[in-house]
Amino acid sequence: MIKDILASVCTELENQNENININFNGIKDSTEKAFKNFQAALFPLHVNHEAKSIKENLETACEFLSISIERIIHDKIKAGEITENLLKKLPKIREILFTDITAAYQGDPAAKSGDEIILAYPAFTAISAYRIAHELYIMGAHLTARIITEYAHRLTGIDIHPGADIGGYFFIDHGTGVVIGETSTIGNHVKLYQNVTIGAKSFAAHPDGTLVKGIKRHPDIGNNVIIYAGATILGGDTKIGDNCVIGGNVWLTHSVPAGRVVVNDEG
Numbered sequence: 001m002i003k004d005i006l007a008s009v010c011t012e013l014e015n016q017n018e019n020i021n022i023n024f025n026g027i028k029d030s031t032e033k034a035f036k037n038f039q040a041a042l043f044p045l046h047v048n049h050e051a052k053s054i055k056e057n058l059e060t061a062c063e064f065l066s067i068s069i070e071r072i073i074h075d076k077i078k079a080g081e082i083t084e085n086l087l088k089k090l091p092k093i094r095e096i097l098f099t100d101i102t103a104a105y106q107g108d109p110a111a112k113s114g115d116e117i118i119l120a121y122p123a124f125t126a127i128s129a130y131r132i133a134h135e136l137y138i139m140g141a142h143l144t145a146r147i148i149t150e151y152a153h154r155l156t157g158i159d160i161h162p163g164a165d166i167g168g169y170f171f172i173d174h175g176t177g178v179v180i181g182e183t184s185t186i187g188n189h190v191k192l193y194q195n196v197t198i199g200a201k202s203f204a205a206h207p208d209g210t211l212v213k214g215i216k217r218h219p220d221i222g223n224n225v226i227i228y229a230g231a232t233i234l235g236g237d238t239k240i241g242d243n244c245v246i247g248g249n250v251w252l253t254h255s256v257p258a259g260r261v262v263v264n265d266e267g
Contacts, residue, residue, distance in 0.1 A: 031147040037061035103171040122156035123172035133162035181218035193229040201235035
């Protein structure tokens with residue numbers, strides 16, 4: 001009886017998959033391996049678990065990445081170009097990651113060294129993944145970028161969409177539960193605490209009920225802003241000016257001028 005059911009279900013599932021043009025099996029694994037090898041190349045004295053040289057890590061990362069992208073877009077030349085362009089950007093990515101390390105060290109009295117931040121701060125893993133994924137995202141490798149940031153999300157509980165535009169000296173303290181949406185912009189020297197949401201207020205829909213894609217949905221956060229734990233800031237028209245402080249558990253769906261301090265009874 002079970003054999004008959006198995007045969008019937010297998011046939012039905014095979015028929016349902018006939019119209020899927022891409023076999024995604026293995027893409028997630030290869031993309032995550034690519035990120036881990038890029039991470040090892042960027043910080044070989046901290047996260048290089050296989051003790052490879054920088055060159056070896058980069059070669060492995062590029063191989064996994066180009067294979068993953070090629071299988072998604074069915075274009076070997078374009079996949080190679082995207083991989084090469086990311087490779088060229090790695091020194092700049094490392095430079096901005098060091099600004100993030102500086103921000104963490106200066107912003108957290110518990111931080112004893114940059115080494116501790118690289119090795120023990122979940123936010124640094126999430127931000128590292130974001131910095132690499134963002135470059136892939138703007139080059140059009142959207143799915144690959146999402147796999148990388150979701151890998152970091154799974155590890156850290158920090159959800160940063162690779163489409164967000166985040167400046168230097170970025171620090172997330174503690175980090176668990178932070179959500180940063182796709183069309184968010186965040187300036188330089190911004191500090192977030194745990195459970196902060198920078199999200200969408202509502203979703204525009206077509207007459208048939210399907211959601212409108214590609215529009216601005218998430219807030220803009222200025223420079224030198226601090227957002228405390230549990231704050232929720234929503235909406236594509238919401239702008240938080242430079243040098244603002246947003247208190248814990250504040251709910252904001254409107255803009256805040258530069259220099260303001262917003263606490264719960266004002267939100």
